[in-house]
Amino acid sequence: MNPTVAPSTRMPTLIFPTSTDAARHVATLMAKMIRENNASGVPTVLGLATGSTPVGLYRELIRMHKEENLDFSRVVTFNLDEYFPMPKDDSHSYNRWMQETLFSHINIKPENVHIPDGTVKPGAVADHCERYEEAIRKAGGIDIQILGIGRTGHIGFNEPGSPKTARTRLVTLDPVTKRDAASGFFGEENVPQQAITMGTATILEARKVILMAFGEHKAPTVQKAVENPPSESIAASFLQEHSDSTFILDAAAASDLTLYRRPWEIGPVVWKPELIRQAVIWLSLKVHKGLLKLSDNDFREHHLYELLREHGPAENLGYRVFQDRFQTIINHPAGNDPKRTILVFSPHPDDDVISMGGTIIRLVEQGHKVHIAYMTNGNIAVFDHDALRFTDFVESFHRIFQLDQQNTSEVKKRVTEFLKNKKPGQPDTDDVLKIKALIRETEARAAALACGIPPEQLEFMDLRFYRTGTIAKNPIHPQDITDIVNLFERLKPYQIYVAGELSDPHGTHRLCAEAIYEAVRRVRAKKQDFDVWLYRGAWEEWEPHQIEMAVPLSSDVLDRKKEAIFRHQSQKDRAMFPGSADKREFWQRAEWRNTQTAQLYDQFGLPEYYAMEAFVRWKDA
Template sequence: MNRPDSEAQQRERIRTTIHADADAACAVVAGELAALIRERQAAGRTVVLGLATGSTPVRLYRELIRLHREEKLSFRHVVTFNLDEYHGLPRTHPESYWRFMHEQLFDHLDIPPENIHLPDGTVPRAEVFGACRAYEEKFRAAGGIDVQILGIGRTGHIGFNEPGSGRDSRTRLVTLDALTRRDAARDFLGETNVPRHAITMGVGTILEARRILLLAWGEGKARVLADAVEKTPTDALPASFLQGHPGAAFHVDPAAASALTRQCHPWLVGTVAWTPGIARRAVVWLSQTVRKPVLKLLEEDYSEHGMADLLTEQGPAYGLNIRIFNELQRTITGWPGGKPDADDTHRPERAMPARKRVVVVSPEPSDDVLGMGGTLRRLVDQGHEVTVAYITSGNLGVPDEEAAMAADLVVELAGAGEETKFAQTVRRQLEAKTAFEGDTPEIRRLKGVLRRGEARASLQACGVTAPHLRFLDLPFYEQGRYRQFRAGERDVGTVATLLREVQPHQIFATGHSADPSSVAAVSFAVLRQALARTNGEAWRGDCRVWLYRGPDRDWAPAEIAMAVPFSPHELTQKIQAIYHHKSQRSQSPVVAAGLHEAWQQAEQHNRAIAVRYDQLGLAEYEAIEAFERFPDL
């Protein structure tokens, strides 16, 4: 077990470094790899690297490529062994890890082809066991793995070692967990196309590496990462076995680190400066821990849970309880755009101007109604000028079956016009397309049209009319694919032009804490750059940015700056708006409590926020949508 570096890290059993962002973390890790490579090269020795795939290490690979191109880092003396590969995929398949590694790294370096090793996913099932033993023998013969790069899956898997993988497991064929397959569904254009099996190094194999560096980005990894770092090792969480490795280290961004005790409950691991935000977080945590409303917390509740110093500074308990209760209560508003002619001293939004210009930024069609459909309708009903801007077309998320049905419908209804010829072309391309083949431009165009139609119908249910819809179809998405998006000047310029045209008083956006390779995170990064570009313009001084989340991202009550409650009827209206996104049914990558449909997840999510407010002793509502105030840029 690693020794903690500080009092605040006393619960952490693996050395974990929190970096400013994923790029900063990758610069540090790449620097460590580069130093080892140069040291070994000077001594005439090779370096053996264990490499991972997926979206997590992509930024690391980009930094290694930069070091090779700009700082002349040579990989001629580097030998690589990859963690895993899907079983049954040929190397030419767009989602094979062999192809991924060549596209993302090897094709850009001077590494000799004979130094590159990946498990062979085409080995017949009967020969897999022998091939796995031979694979391990290869890297032992190379001297063993010097540094192993890892990511962590939301099930806690490392490589494809799903829950149930033992500490001593070796390289082998595994059956993929349902959540793992669902997470990969979009890459494979549908969950049915995701392979059910993979070849992976075992946990025991991984632990034989002399150095292990695990990377994690985004709040979606926060809970599982904290469990792996702080809880007792168990085969239910394979990443937790890394605790026993003296050379293991985690490099994470703030979002992925957010569930570590030192980040979310710092008062449990040392002295803290009791800022208003930390005090509020602590009191809410105490209320939830002892299962009492905030106003019923007693002096002994604080003392018994390590918070006596908070009472010393800001007590007594009764006064502190009232203060925090009032802070929480003031987040609740039925007027997300501000209440006209009202005292807004303690309201989340200002009263003036009474009629605001609002831009709702949605990374893909459906993100808007999933995250804030009730609030969106409330803003429209209260007279604000609401513009919904779809950053991308979302065409990569449409199953081929939906596109085929749309093409058939056009052929049947459109007669002999150009629309019919186009639809017939798409239908032929879909019939000729293999299950794993990428979409043609025509297919993507039709899928984009399909999602536009769903978005129009959905927003009509929210009261937003067609003139207030903007389909930006940014190039980073139209020219890219999942896990490999890179935004550019045209993307930022398009969003900046929209903002200058509307000059909004409010912007609602999502993706701030998402995995940096996701559509949501790239879209938010583009928005931030567009806002930076408009700094100093007159309208910016009166513009606020509010953050919303999808139903797969939880809200802690202490994080919420604005809570918009709605009635059972309004919740039903939101669900109906979501339901118009028919092509996205069962496409969500999250399965919560057995719920597969996006509308079910959204309903449960909004009810859960209302329940938490009720448990804190606040008013009882049917459902709540929550928002966080983003710092002024």
């Protein structure tokens, strides 16, 4: 897959359609160097990163090793960082993560693996860091350094304010970094305060640097790193000064670049209808005028003279986009004919009502049969105290009604004993995971009922890729896709709705979407077809020029939607994984997002509604 080269950046930036395409590209580059060095009898020194970003890269390298005989026996590795203090066998240790994710699957020699040691005594950290630097020098320096980027712009754990001259050292983590890591530790309070990290200077000495970034949540930071001048506030921006560094992005992470936000500022463009709509809407918001109030001077003063010359005057352009956006307002999202079957996919047991609860209510009111498929059980997002509370409830329930008290008491004893001695971030036992899954399932049934959907129209799929009991997820299992295909064939839906928001902090939405898309391709090959609409949820909303269907919601419907969200009590008040720096509850975010979309339409001069839920149609690549 040939990437798009971003022309507006201050350093080479390649954009791939998906993170999978990007990972394959980087793996191919690394494999080429390894093979060339192996043939010459010299080692290849790799600088490696951890986290969700390089997982696809490591899986592709493992595939190359097993299927294409890629030999790692001469490879030497140096990892970027490690939490401090951190035992090597801890489930959160980068040492353990690297062993489980990559090293145990390839033929690398243990003595060639180097990872900062989170077990050294505090007084010995400085000496350990100096020896780490010396080991890199003795290895001949790093040939290829792989990086991710944090929302603070950090590379490794070089947080804002880190100087360009910094070497391997002990650092204190930024609050934003701790918040982003909280999901893996089951709570921000469990994230270590410090970490040992390679310094910016060490990273910049690598002969080749590749930074990978995927997802919409990385887009604002990526834009600052590659389009703004180098600054200590964004450590990744120092890569602009490296002689051979490249940003490798998926389309989502590149979405804030000028190439996509305002391509007309870069150079001549072909004014297709989609780009005309984007430019006119951008101008309307920029000058705070309705679409029908835009003037020729507005276009001239904001780099849109060519658009005005080719498709003007302003009156025509404003009216054209006004009519286009007016057509997106749909009061009957499944059409006027009742009794159609609608299938809503919900990655977690609350995404349906958070993201499109109002539209679900509308569909039910309009006589359609709405099914909801909960793709994962969401059990890792339940607090321990909720598991204890429900365990206590069940035991009391059985005692009052003289049911199976002995087995219930034994389960309660096991659960209570485990949770009493549970270490911060320790994965749950099967007992606890089952209880937490049951909590999410009963909440989902209650929320669906608040929308008018009976329990028999709910599908709890419990897809296999999610069944790890930890934040890290397995690849999509082939049977997961088959299960979705079977659901399509059984229900024969008129429409399906899919979570198109890929910024969720766990990556579950992305994996669910990929599985659904593949299933859709398979049934379409069998001549079964239906409309596929994408919604967004708690973290992002579609840009106004992207929206293809906006469903108006009254204040009463929005109140019912919030009531459905409230039924997810384990996620109320304080969610285990709220995502981003937004401290508002999910219902507050949803209410704000829906009313904000309606206000945008009002600003354009379109009909004024209380709230709106927005969708785009999925177009297969």
